Amino acid sequence: MRHDFYGYFTPIFDLYQLFILSFEFYKLISNNYLAVFATNRNNIDSNQPQSTHLSIQCAFFNFEINHMELVCPAGNIPALKAAVEAGADAVYIGFKDDTNARSFAGLNFSGTKANKAVQLAHSKGTKLFVAINTFPQAQRWQTWQYAADQAADLGVDAIIAADIAVLDYISERHPNINLHLSVQGSATNREALAFYEQQFGIRRAVLPRVLSMAQLSHLSKTSPVELEVFGFGSLCIMAEGRCYLSSYLTDQSPNTGGVCSPAKDVEWVSTDQGQDTYLNGVLIDRFQAHEKAGYPTLCKGRFQAGEHTYHALEEPTSLNTLNLLPDLMQMGISAIKIEGRQRSPAYIAQVADIWRQAIDNASQGIKQQPKHWNNSLAALSEGHQTTLGAYHRPWQ
């Protein structure tokens, strides 16, 4: 009987063996190819499609390897250079006004500087994205319309937008520009993504920092567009685009003024005990002499609830998902976003460098990460603390 059984199945068994062998072979080839690809990433033509998929064909099947993009922030030319040199696949910037959600004094790009930014990035094969991701009010619509036209004229690789009118305008007037839905667009499920995809043809969405890994994994299987997630930087704990806490205490929010807890309203007051921090006259935190007083971001203050005084909403900490990178890659997440257009060139160089290596390693199937990466990232973080945030369900 045994003999008969094997005799009957031998041809199929051989085919199966062949299949396995070919799979191993092509894995080998693809990894080597990816290694070459990673080394030469700066030479890639910037006119290529938004996400790079390497198709590897063999006699029996095709499989695709998603090249995960590293998307880095830049608030000025030196920061942009730092990001490009460290190996960012794309750099995102904003114009020097409140059309973007990092509308800080001394930051961002005027028309000439933006032009220089595009030239610089493209000369190294790096993509340039422009964030026009605040919500224009009717009186000032022209400013957003001008920003969109300007970005189109500059030949940027994508515009990151949130407002329906802005998305609508760009998709009508500049249909050839890649549209990315900003995190401020606040899409957290596939139906919301489908709305923006069907109405405005968005290619990619940046997801709010509210999903757990399980939810993200599910969404990645059903999303109609590419997904970009935050990898590292300041942690916004509310669903972005739907948080009005800042305008409740001050007169500006990310949606209206492109800023949260605006610097113009911050006060540092020395006390007998140490230092108090205020936002528009509201006491956000009280520090003892031995504590380092942090910026009064309103959701990271110590408040009183019941009998307890504690960081009731969130601790001053940064998001760091380095440890999740292999899983994010396996899910097919298209890009990792580094937060921090307000950060220094040195900060961006360090963060981008670590993430470049991490992504290259992960795409070659190397799961081991040197410990000093996480230590270096922690040292660059708010309060020298990092968290996995909402990706890690117990955090929620």
Added chain:
Amino acid sequence: MQLTLGPIPFFWPKEQILAFYECLQDQPVERIYIGETICSKRREMRTQDWLDLAQMLGEQGKEVVLSTLTLIEAESELKQLKRLCAQGQFLVEANDMGAVQLLSQQHVPFVTGSAINIYNGRSLRRLQQAGMQRWNLPVELSQNSLRDTLSQAKELTKQALPEVEILAYGYLPLAYAARCFTARHRNLAKDDCGFCCIEYPQGIPLTSQNGESLFIMNGIQTMSAKRFDLLDQVSTMRDIGVDALRISPTQTDMSGVIARFHQAITEPQSMTTNAQHINLVDADSHCNGYWFGQPGMDQRAIELNE
């Protein structure tokens, strides 16, 4: 001008929810929004219970609207949302773009809640094309923004404007997070929260270390600690073209609040409204800053109708 009642933002026991709506039968609110808008784990009322309640309120002559969850993350939440959007009998208030998508695909008219970001006339018209028949002004926008939005929309097309609704009374919904702040307050994980927010029927007040009331933690939602109150602004809102005023439920004095707004709508010249209001309002517990383009927590002096 219509008086409406928003969905209950807090987690109350089922009996209390049903008792609350029973008391409304003879109250002068014409439209009632019902449903769980904050957390899908709050299941004192199942979807069918809400539908039954909708039926009952409808039979009492109220316009009933089913309000959807605001932050939709899990597949189970999407499934629930689909059921609400496909029920076909009652109007739905979309609080997430996912709901807008589902409703517009079915060519069903809908209302948008204040967490749908419509900041200008172009966005307003675009969502109107998708089926929006009434919109709620985002909470952080001022009367000037509202005026400009409506005139921009009028300039774009001649089509009638969608109806305008404004939150006129209640705690302001300010933020939504993945994290549950109530569970965190109790040192519980969200997945093991024990539904503890049922113990806080008015949420958990959050004050600054020098005693200033700031926010209310309500599960994953953060609300204003002060009550937003536009009672003295009813005639201004009417002049701008506001069609409906929304009262957000709290546990205290609902019938008093409803009566005052009803009077302000039906007897605009009534001095008692103002007199009563001035006695009630103080800057520590009330705010109207957003309406005047100021920080939301500010309270600008009451305007008299003289």
